[in-house]
Amino acid sequence: MKRFIVSGIETLGAAVVDAVHAVVELWLVYVSTIAGIVRGLSRRRGGRGRPKGEILRQLYYIGNKSFIFIIVTLGFIGMVMTYQACLQLSRVTGDYSQVGQQFLRLIVSDFGPTLTGMMLATRVGAGIAAEIGSMKVTEQIDALRMSGVLPIDYLIVPRFIASIIMTLVLATIGAVVMYAAGGLTANYSWGVNPNLFFDLDLARGRHFALFAVKSIAYGAAIPVVAGFCGLRARGSSEGVGWATTAAVIGSSFAVIVLDFLISAAALFVTGGDL
Amino acid sequence: MTAYIEFKDVHKAFSGKPVLRGMSLAIGKGEVMFIIGTSGVGKSVTIKHLIGLLRIDAGEIWFDGERVDQIPERNLAPLRQRVGMVFQSSTLFDSMTLAENVALPLRKHHNMRHHAALDEARRRLAQVYMEDYADRYPAELSDGMRKRAAIARTLAGGPARRNPAGDLQTWPDVVLFDEPTTGLDPISARRVDRLIRELATTLGVTAVVVSHDPPSIFSIADRVAFLYQGVVHVVATPAELRASTDLIVQQFINGQSSGPMETPGF
Numbered sequence: 001m002k003r004f005i006v007s008g009i010e011t012l013g014a015a016v017v018d019a020v021h022a023v024v025e026l027w028l029v030y031v032s033t034i035a036g037i038v039r040g041l042s043r044r045r046g047g048r049g050r051p052k053g054e055i056l057r058q059l060y061y062i063g064n065k066s067f068i069f070i071i072v073t074l075g076f077i078g079m080v081m082t083y084q085a086c087l088q089l090s091r092v093t094g095d096y097s098q099v100g101q102q103f104l105r106l107i108v109s110d111f112g113p114t115l116t117g118m119m120l121a122t123r124v125g126a127g128i129a130a131e132i133g134s135m136k137v138t139e140q141i142d143a144l145r146m147s148g149v150l151p152i153d154y155l156i157v158p159r160f161i162a163s164i165i166m167t168l169v170l171a172t173i174g175a176v177v178m179y180a181a182g183g184l185t186a187n188y189s190w191g192v193n194p195n196l197f198f199d200l201d202l203a204r205g206r207h208f209a210l211f212a213v214k215s216i217a218y219g220a221a222i223p224v225v226a227g228f229c230g231l232r233a234r235g236s237s238e239g240v241g242w243a244t245t246a247a248v249i250g251s252s253f254a255v256i257v258l259d260f261l262i263s264a265a266a267l268f269v270t271g272g273d274l
Numbered sequence: 275m276t277a278y279i280e281f282k283d284v285h286k287a288f289s290g291k292p293v294l295r296g297m298s299l300a301i302g303k304g305e306v307m308f309i310i311g312t313s314g315v316g317k318s319v320t321i322k323h324l325i326g327l328l329r330i331d332a333g334e335i336w337f338d339g340e341r342v343d344q345i346p347e348r349n350l351a352p353l354r355q356r357v358g359m360v361f362q363s364s365t366l367f368d369s370m371t372l373a374e375n376v377a378l379p380l381r382k383h384h385n386m387r388h389h390a391a392l393d394e395a396r397r398r399l400a401q402v403y404m405e406d407y408a409d410r411y412p413a414e415l416s417d418g419m420r421k422r423a424a425i426a427r428t429l430a431g432g433p434a435r436r437n438p439a440g441d442l443q444t445w446p447d448v449v450l451f452d453e454p455t456t457g458l459d460p461i462s463a464r465r466v467d468r469l470i471r472e473l474a475t476t477l478g479v480t481a482v483v484v485s486h487d488p489p490s491i492f493s494i495a496d497r498v499a500f501l502y503q504g505v506v507h508v509v510a511t512p513a514e515l516r517a518s519t520d521l522i523v524q525q526f527i528n529g530q531s532s533g534p535m536e537t538p539g540f
Contacts, residue, residue, distance in 0.1 A: 149382050
């Protein structure tokens with residue numbers, strides 16, 4: 001019994017130590033990425049940075065290839081949410097005058113960027129982790145280091161910059177599609193007047209600021225978490241599989257935690273008037 | 275012999291499992307030293323310690339009179355210029371042509387402009403008889419060709435200096451080869467062997483070769499270090515190794531499945 005307890009404590013202790021190491025390493029990857037951007041800004045030609053045209057390639061990969069995925073997903077969620085909101089209202093008051101305005105505030109301050117972030121965490125996070133993880137287990141990362149290249153500058157910085165830009169762009173497009181899909185659903189299913197639904201009067205600058213802050217935060221978190229998971233890949237293809245799974249879970253988790261923290265901070269800053 | 279590279283009482287464990295248990299080895303300048311031993315004995319681990327791709331748990335590693343095992347990652351670039359490595363799987367970057375692969379260390383280590391680096395890369399590829407394939411992608415080539423291109427890339431990363439013909443050229447002082455002939459057909463393997471020997475003979479490169487390949491060992495090695503149970507069991511010339519009466523050495527070089535050697539997993 002005593003041995004069982006000691007063994008349990010040792011296992012728990014080892015897990016805690018591993019978790020602390022992982023958090024510290026993740027933080028170091030994030031700091032190194034920011035440092036890599038600064039190095040990139042001040043770098044003379046032929047320095048130790050990213051390959052030419054890599055940011056454009058990543059913008060295409062993250063943006064173009066996620067576009068359909070985002071608009072279809074957010075469009076359907078917009079329809080379902082509006083339909084459910086109208087359905088509940090029909091059972092209580094039958095007054096749909098506030099549906100569009102409240103839906104817009106919800107999309108702009110939360111669902112637009114957060115749902116886009118969640119979608120990108122699965123699609124982009126998995127892709128980044130698989131690519132970097134494969135390079136890790138086939139020693140290509142070591143080969144980069146031997147060629148005088150900093151792997152974080154070369155692999156993570158371009159994805160970081162592209163991800164921030166494209167998360168902002170895709171979240172904007174996704175939010176517009178979500179809002180439009182909701183308006184059409186409200187009109188066709190519940191007879192809500194489009195002029196009433198698409199009333200922007202209640203939208204404030206602070207909602208759009210929150211939209212931008214969340215989009216940028218998610219766009220920054222996904223490539224760092226996914227890149228970190230890829231860089232920790234060990235062994236062979238099995239290790240890449242684990243890294244990819246960890247990246248999807250970690251990126252999604254990061255989006256949810258950041259959503260909570262940023263929303264809480266915004267409530268604090270605005271005194272609860274969001 | 276004055277040691278150019280020296281491993282002193284090196285220990286390394288992975289997840290608590292010891293791999294190197296006090297390994298010591300001295301390698302002379304310009305020497306072609308083979309490190310041999312069974313799979314998982316720590317041969318590749320040993321050479322990766324020299325260039326900071328792995329960190330030792332205990333012991334010391336010296337290169338050209340300087341202790342190198344404690345150099346932080348950010349300061350390792352000069353060492354990695356002087357000591358290059360050819361990896362087991364070539365590790366060419368799939369999205370780049372051979373010339374672009376070889377140009378990468380020229381741009382990063384030597385701050386060369388893109389086109390100048392590509393021109394120089396073609397000359398480095400000619401050195402390994404691969405100039406006709408400079409614009410091809412790694413996936414279009416055989417394993418042997420990729421290995422030779424990887425050698426060219428490693429040479430490109432070294433410091434610039436004049437070769438015996440008086441031309442300005444780059445090459446490292448030491449090249450570490452991780453199983454350079456594994457997976458190659460016999461002809462490609464002998465071509466790679468010839469390249470390694472040429473580098474040592476014509477440019478004075480010190481070559482440290484991890485290998486299981488007896489024809490390579492007995493044709494180009496100056497000396498051979500046999501790694502067994504985490505330490506260097508024997509260091510000998512190929513002739514001495516062949517004549518050794520040590521039963522463990524004999525079992526390994528004759529490839530006998532039964533004998534005194536303890537092989538994990540069998």
